[in-house]
Amino acid sequence: MFESAEIGHVIDKDTFEAEVPALREALLEAQFELRQQGRFPVIVLINGIEGAGKGETVKLLNEWMDPRLIEVRTFDQQTDEELARPPAWRYWRMLPAKGRMGIFFGNWYSQMLQGRVHGEFKDPRLDQAIAGAERLEKMLCDEGALIFKFWFHLSKKQMKARLKGLKDDPLHSWRISPLDWQQSQTYDKFVKYGERVLRRTSRDYAPWHVIEGMDSCYRSLTVGRILLDGLRQALDRPKVRPQKVSVAPLPALDGQVTLLDSLNMTLRLDKADYEEQLITEQARFSGLLRDKRMRRHALVAVFEGNDAAGKGGAIRRVAAALDPRQYSIVPIAAPTEEERAHPYMWRFWRHIPARGKFTMFDRSWYGRVLVERVEGFCSQADWLRAYGEINDFEEQIADAGVVVVKFWLAIDKETQLERFQEREEIPFKRFKITEDDWRNRDKWGAYRAAVCDMVDRTSTEISPWTLVEANDKRWARVKVLRTLNEALEAAFERSARQARKKKR
Template sequence: MGKSAQGTTEKGASGDGMQSASGASVKRKRAKPDKRQGSNKMSAEERLRFGLLSAQLTLAQQADRAVLVLVAGHAATGKGELINQLNHWLENRLTEVHALAPGDEERCRPYWWRFWHRLPTRGRLGVFVHGWVGDAVLARASRALGEGAYSDRIEQMRQFEAELAADGVQLVKLWLQIDAESQRRRLEMLAADPATRWQVTEDKWRRHAQHGLLDELARDLRKRTHRRHSPWIELDASSGDSLLPQVATLLENVMTTPPPALEAESSPALEAVQPPSLAALVQREAPERLKKRDYVERLSESQARLAELARSAARQRVPLVVMFEGHDAAGKGGGIHRLTSALDARLYQVHQIAAPTQEELLHPWQWRFWQRLPRDGRVAVFDRSWYGRVLVERVEGLAVEDDWRRGYEEIRQFEARLLEHGAVVVKLFLAIDKDEQLARFEARAATPHKRHKLTDEDWRNRERWDDYQQAIDEMFSQTHVPGAEWTLIDANDKRRARLEVIQEVSRRLAARLPLA
C-alpha cells in the first residue's frame, strides 16, 4: 500500500505535468506526446492534486479564513502516511502540521494553550494529528480523566471549536475507523517488515487491546461534538486502500465553498455572586486623602509582603495573572510600576494591550492573549486586556454586537481555563469620577514630560463617558465569577489606590498559597 501510493504521488508531482495542466500552450502533431512538454490530458490523480492545490492557493490569496484539519482515529489506520501524502500534494509553505508530544512548554501552561499557540493564520491550512480529541479519549480510557472531568473536557471542546468557527477558522474533523481484526492484521504486517517495525510500539498493542472501549468512547465523543460548524467525517481505513483521494476531494470542497453557519452553544448559568457597581462607588463616602509620609511607609511594608508571596509562588510554580482596566488617567501605569517594583524582574512581564497588529488580526481575537500567558511560577501583568472586546470595541463600534455579546462567554471560558490550571487571576478596575479625570487631563497637558500620555483618543473616549459607564457595569455583571472576581478600586486618591492594588494582589496570592 505504501509503495504504490508513494509511486503515484511522485508521478503526480511532475513539474511539466502541472505546467501543462495550468494552460501552457503545447504544439504537437498526432503522434507521441512531446515528453519535454507533457500531455494535455491529466490523470484522475493529477486532476485531484491540481484541484486541491488551486483551492489552497485561492484560500491563501483571499485570506478570509484559516482551515484547521484534525486527524484522529484508531491506531494502525495510516494517519501518518495519509498526512505525509497530503502534505506532498499541498503547497507546504502554506501548510502547518502539528503532532504534539507535550513538553515542558505545554505542561507549564493551561492545557488549551498548546492548540491556541499553533493556530494557523487566515489564508493558511493547519493540521493537528491526534489533537484534543485523541488526548481526551486516551485519558478517559486510562482513567487519567474521571467521568466528570471527561464531560467537562468535552464541553470545553465544543466551546473551543465554536470560538474558532466564529472567528475565521474553519474546522475539518476526520476520524479514521478500523475494526479490531483489521487492526490486528495491520499491526502484525507492520511488525513483520523491518522498515516499519519501529511504528509498532507497546502503546499501539495496548490500544489494540482496548479497541472496544476506545471505539465506544470515540463514538460517544463524536456524537457530542458534531456540530454544523465542526462536523465529523468518518473514513473507513479497514481495507488499507489510500484515503488520500477522499481527503483531497473533501478539502478542495471545504476551501472553495463558504463556511457553514455557526451553531449556537448553550452557556452555563452564572453563579450568583454580587458584582461591583460604579454607582455604588460614587455613592460611597470618599476616605481622606492619604498623606505622603503615611503612604511611603505603608508602600514599603506592602511591597515587602508582596515580594515574599511572589517568591513563594515562584517556588511552588503557581502562575499569577494580574489584569488592569480602568478609566483613562485612572493611574493604571502608576499602579503597575509600584506593583512590579516589588517583583523580581526575571519573573514577570508587562503586556501593554493596544490595537491589534496585522499578524494578530489574522488570528481569532483571543489568540494574542493566549500567546502572553505566563509559565508556571511566573507573572503576567496586563495593562488593558481581553476586556477591550466588551469595552472599547463595543462602545466604539469596532466589534459587531453579536461578537461582543458572545465575548462575555468566551472571556468566562478563557479565565476558567486559567483557574483550572491553578493560576491566580486578579482583575483590577481603577475608577475615577469625571471631574477628577478632567483635572488629570489638564495637568498632563500642562506638564511637558507627561503630555505624551494624553491623546486625542482620550478626549474622544471622555465624550462617550455615559456609554462607557454602562458597558463597564455590564462587564462586571457578566464576568464577576468565583475565582475571577473583579476588584473595583476608587482611584481618585492615587496613593491609596496604589496601596490597594498591591494589597489585593497579596491577598489573592495568600489565599492560594499554603501557609502564606
C-alpha cells in the same frame, strides 16, 4: 457510529490515478485562493485508530498541496514549558493564521481519549473535556475558522490483520510502533470512548468525518474530496457575513444606580500613611512571590480603568517590589497584523505565565467588551458572546493554578479633566495625552455603561473584579497591592486545604 467505516470501502488503483490529477489541481487552486483572500484559517484535526492511515494521508496532502502553506503540528508528551501552563496553551499558540492551514496530530481529542482509556480519570472529567472542546471549537468558528475533524477507522479484525501482516514481513515490521501494540490491547475501550466523544462533539459548525482506513486509495480520495468541498464552500461565501440575530439588547442604565456610583471617591491617604502602607504591602508582596508555595501557581493582574486613572503608576509600584526577572508587563494596544490574523484570544493566551511567574496586563482581553463595543470595532454579536468566552478563558487558567486578579481603576469626570489639563501643561507628561483621550471623554456615558455590563457579567467567584477608587492615586496604589497580597494568600490557603483532603 463506526459501522459504515467497517464495510470494506475500496477504490481501484486505475480510478484513483485517473481522479487524482484533477483533485490535486483543485486543492492547489483552493489553497492559493485561501491565502489570497486571507479571510479565515483552516484547522484539520487528525484522530482515530492507530494504523488507519493518518500519517500516510497527511503526507500525501503535503504532496498534493503546497506544504509551505501547511503547518503540521504534533502534540506528543507535554514539554516542561507546556506542563507549567494551562492545558489549552499548547494548542492556542500553534493556531494557524488566516490564509493558512494547520494540521493537528495528538490534539485535544487525543489527550482526552488516551487519558480515559488508560484510567487517568473517570467519566465526569471526560465529560468536562468534551464540553471544553465544544466551547473551544465554537469560539474558533465564531471567529471565522474552518474546522475539519477526521476519524480514521479500522475494525478490530482489520487492525489485527494489519499487525499480523506487518509482523510477518521482515521488510516492513519496523512500521509497527509501540502505540500500535498498545492500542491493539485497548481497542474496545478506545472505540467505546471514541464513539462517545464523536457523538457529543459533532456539530454543524465542526462535524466529524469518519474515514475507513483499510484501502489507501479510498481513504486518500475521500479526505481530499472532503477538504476540497469544505474549502470551496467557505471560499465562495460572501465576504461580508450576515449579521446574526441577537438577543434583546442589554438594558440602558439611564437613571439607575450602578456599582460605580456606590464607590466612595473621597477616600484618600496622606503622604506619611501612604509611604508606610506602600512599603509594608510591597514587602509583603515580594515575600509572597518568593514563597515556595508560589511554585504551584502563576499570577495574572489585569489593569483596566478610565483614561488617566493611574494604571501605569499602580503598575510601577507593584513592579518596584520585585526583581525584574520575576514578572513581565504586557501593554495591550491596537492589534498588530499578526494578531488580527488570529482568533481574538490568541494574543492573550500567548502571554499566560508559567507557574512561579507573574504577568501584568496593561489593558487586556476586556477591550472587546469596552473599546471595541463602544467604538463599533466589532459586531454586537461578537461582544455579546465575548462575556461567555472570557469567563471560560479565566476559568481554564484558574483551574490550572493561575491566580487572576482584575482591577478597574475608577475616577470621576472632574478628576479626569484635571489630569488631562495637567498632562498638557507639564512637558514630560505630554506624551500621555492624545486626541483619542479627549474623544473617549466625549463618550463617557457609553464607556460607563460598558464597564457596568462588564463587571456584572464577568465578576465571578473564580476571578472577581476589584473596583479601585482612584481619585487619590496613593489610595489606589496601596489598594492594588493589598488586593494582590490577599488574593495570593487566599490561593495558597485553598491549595493547602486541597492537599490536606487528598491525604485523607
